[in-house]
Amino acid sequence: MTTPNTSFRRTALALTALASAGIGHLASAATIGLMAPLSGPIAVVGQDQVDGFMLAVEQLGGKLGGQAATVLKEDDQLKPEIGGQIVRKFIDKDKVDAIVGLSFSNVMMASLPRIAETGTVAIATNAGPSPVAGAGCKANVFSTAWQNDGAAEAMGKFAQDRGVKKVYLMAPNYQAGKDMLSGFKRYFKGQIVEEVYTQVNQPDYSAELAQLQAAKPDAAFVFYPGGMGVNFIKQMAQAGLMAKIPLYSVFTVDGTTLPALRDAAVGSISGAMWDAALDTPENKKFVAAFEAKYKRTPSEYAATAYDAANLLNIALGKVKPGDSKALSAAVRAAGSELKSVRGPFAFNNNNMPVQNYYAFETVKDGGRITGKLLATPLTKHVDAYHTQCAQK
């Protein structure tokens, strides 16, 4: 009979688990759950978040807030239901101190109820959907990335400031595409010649580019993240349109797409809260360290995750482990203390960033394709939704 044996083993296991949990607290360790898309066509965005976060942890000597940090990485596959499961696992089984990454807006929205219910601190490094910025804001949910409209609003303002009269808008036919175009229109007061929505993940834009050429606008504004952006920009350059129609974009020409674009992107103007070319001491240090370690230029997703790690480092240094309410307050306060790689940074009442949005031109500098700062259309910008958030 094995019953006594089994029960003995179970008791021993339970004791060991208890002991290790106790020791864990004595040694005070921080556990961070990092969730991002790490497979599929968009894996590059997730990988940059992981690499940016781990770089900061490494620079801090493997510690966050003076405590040995364990980072659990999970792949949400850009699927809301999988994201929801991962968040449950992080909270219920791994008992993480904070969740970082939270993936794209759709995945983030799906995992939000559980996060709100438990009060676990969550820091998005790639999204800031409008419901979370507005009436659905939560004390424990933060974004070190952006409120989704911000960069597009900056491009709208920039086009307005430059005296552009007629603009042609293009985006994929889904929520983020519509949000970006409405963000642009919020600050652009000139004429919208045409507003074109294309199929999501459409590979070929030749037909749409012929239409664009026929409309003869003063400028075009587009939002084509990831592979769609590579397709669009390459094809626009090949049709000889880059020189004829100034191209303004957001999340289209960045660290994830430039290696595949190179010369094709030269001359295009991007709106963003960060670029590798941004000239601040913190950013220079970050970009140099990232390039040395990973042999490539970081993207904005790496920058936001790097900031998130440094933010957690400040906040975790000030509270006792296990108190998520105190940690939420500490993260909010740490926002103003953080020396962000993007320049000015603080959290608004809705826990969305208050930050600058810049306009960068992609230029050829020697043999290297890089960004050149043209202007800062929005300074310490607050989003359009924060007044709907009940938090003070």
Added chain:
Amino acid sequence: MSSTLVLAQLLNGLQYGVLLFLLAAGLTLVFGIMSFVNLAHGSLYMMGAYFAATAFQYTGSFGLAVAAAMGGALLLGLVLELAVVARLYRRDHLDHVLATFGLVLFFNELVRIVWGSQPVFLQVPDLLSGAIDIGGFSYPSYRFAIILVGLAVAVGSWMLINKTRVGMLIRAGAVNPAMVAALGVNIRLLNAMLFAVGAMLAGLAGAMAGPILSVQSGMGESVLITTLVVIVIGGIGSVTGAFYAALIVGIVDTMGRVFLPLILRQMTERSFADAAGPALASMLVYLLMAVVLAWRPQGLFPANR
């Protein structure tokens, strides 16, 4: 709507069509003649694009890039045929689908491990980097090159199948493989060659598409679905059918994307038309397929058996 704009859109449709044909030709031969469902055909296309990008990176020559893509895909096709596909001919279609879907996942992860998750760089050859002016429109000369290559392959494969001894054996093998084998023809070898040639055409398509598209993991999936639509419309196993169907699908899809939103705007509210237009356009080729299936279930140009 000016006539040059319509002409430019027709060219766009034609170019998309011949690219689809390069993929459909190989897929339809394997599907129609060996009755093998190869979902990994899109992966061969992706591998072709990656081989081309890698060769281009080291040599800087687009010609060598295309050669590497075709040669690489041919070899890969042979290896796949011998290692995986040959074991599956006698089993049913569901097993084919399962095995080749597994291959799709395998190749997607393989390129991520080998080349990383960032899209890789492949450039239009300098000679073809310009644009040709047609009635005030600049049309990329590289796209003309794609049209020419596609038409050349169409003519070549028609000759191969209808005018050569190998083509005769392929056609005979499709009707009665046992009889062809009894006459002393190595049908195993014939199948392997046919599969490899299909893979080579997919590799060529990948290399030709590489400079205009984002070369990245998973790039074969969306195009595979459209290619399946093409061979269903054209008639499974018919290269001629694949050719005409590819052009029809290319032109219908392009014209739909451009003109459906415009037509809808005449009939309904602007905001509704903007949202429904692209959605309807993306359904158009599937609607076309449904109509063809209802009207001629064997396809528009079925193979002569």
